Amino acid sequence: MAAQAGPLVDLSIDNDGIAILTMNRPPVNSLNLELLEEIGKSLDEVAKNKTKSMILTSSSPSVFSAGLDIMEMYKPDLKRAEIFWTTLQDVWIKLFGSSYITAAAINGHAPAGGCLLSMSCEYRVMVEGKYTIGLNETALGIVAPTWFMDTMCHTIPIRQAEYALTTARMFTVDEALQVGLIDESASDKADAIDKCKKFIRKFDKIPSLARAVTKQKIREGPLVRLQKNRQQDTAEFLGFLKNPKIQQSLEMYIQSLKQKAAK
Numbered sequence: 001m002a003a004q005a006g007p008l009v010d011l012s013i014d015n016d017g018i019a020i021l022t023m024n025r026p027p028v029n030s031l032n033l034e035l036l037e038e039i040g041k042s043l044d045e046v047a048k049n050k051t052k053s054m055i056l057t058s059s060s061p062s063v064f065s066a067g068l069d070i071m072e073m074y075k076p077d078l079k080r081a082e083i084f085w086t087t088l089q090d091v092w093i094k095l096f097g098s099s100y101i102t103a104a105a106i107n108g109h110a111p112a113g114g115c116l117l118s119m120s121c122e123y124r125v126m127v128e129g130k131y132t133i134g135l136n137e138t139a140l141g142i143v144a145p146t147w148f149m150d151t152m153c154h155t156i157p158i159r160q161a162e163y164a165l166t167t168a169r170m171f172t173v174d175e176a177l178q179v180g181l182i183d184e185s186a187s188d189k190a191d192a193i194d195k196c197k198k199f200i201r202k203f204d205k206i207p208s209l210a211r212a213v214t215k216q217k218i219r220e221g222p223l224v225r226l227q228k229n230r231q232q233d234t235a236e237f238l239g240f241l242k243n244p245k246i247q248q249s250l251e252m253y254i255q256s257l258k259q260k261a262a263k
């Protein structure tokens with residue numbers, strides 16, 4: 001993968017006071033430890049500045065995020081892998097449990113961890129095109145953690161979530177719209193951001209404390225479940241990584257990605 005030039009995320013505040021958090025790890029915004037740390041810091045920044053809302057997007061022309069960086073899981077240094085996983089848990093807790101309004105302008109593919117980040121927001125607008133979104137972990141021979149599943153069950157009906165998770169279903173934009181995995185489609189990134197802003201403006205007349213507490217209460221179940229089981233969740237992740245069959249599946253998947261990229 002190409003070396004990183006420039007910051008891994010850009011955090012700007014627009015004239016309406018809305019924070020725009022742009023992931024910037026070419027070529028595909030795969031979530032490695034460093035990118036996750038920067039996303040986490042930006043989420044802290046948004047919370048600290050009491051910004052009323054945030055839009056999550058990507059600087060790539062065709063990929064929102066390719067999900068977890070597979071190289072963090074393939075034959076890893078286990079100490080780093082542990083820090084990687086707890087940082088991912090932190091990012092999810094901060095984003096899913098945030099009190100400010102969140103929306104995702106999904107300007108490209110959003111598999112696995114990319115889908116998770118967008119589902120952790122309150123509203124999703126995806127750019128039309130040959131892009132797909134979903135939790136495809138089973139196709140890699142791995143099992144999505146419970147909190148990934150909880151986040152999907154919080155977004156689409158549980159029957160649809162079970163079917164999508166077990167079959168590693170990647171939804172087209174139209175299919176995602178139909179099942180409610182995204183809320184709107186958009187013609188391009190600017191349109192997606194405009195539509196996210198329109199969603200955010202719906203709260204102009206809603207008292208912000210009542211909105212925030214309602215959001216946090218409705219999201220409490222999945223959050224408490226992870227918070228109570230963080231150590232066990234991390235131990236399970238490290239256990240997966242130590243399993244030779246999982247490592248073999250990851251190796252085959254990496255090969256298939258490399259072959260596809262070389263074509």
Ligand SMILES: CCCC/C=C/CC(=O)SCCNC(=O)CCNC(=O)[C@H](O)C(C)(C)COP(=O)(O)OP(=O)(O)OC[C@H]1O[C@@H](n2cnc3c(N)ncnc32)[C@H](O)[C@@H]1OP(=O)(O)O
Nearest residue numbers: 001030066067068069070109111112113142240257258261
């Ligand atoms: C064990 C407990 C559970 C753990 C949970 C895991 C959740 C996850 O997030 S696992 C990651 C799942 N992600 C994927 O399956 C996505 C794989 N990537 C793709 O499908 C495609 O790359 C794309 C649709 C996102 C974009 O396609 P595009 O044609 O634009 O780019 P490519 O030519 O495929 O890729 C360019 C370059 O990037 C490398 N790469 C792609 N995805 C990843 C990734 N997730 N991690 C690391 N590297 C990735 C790809 O190999 C290419 O690299 P080279 O240029 O070096 O060949």
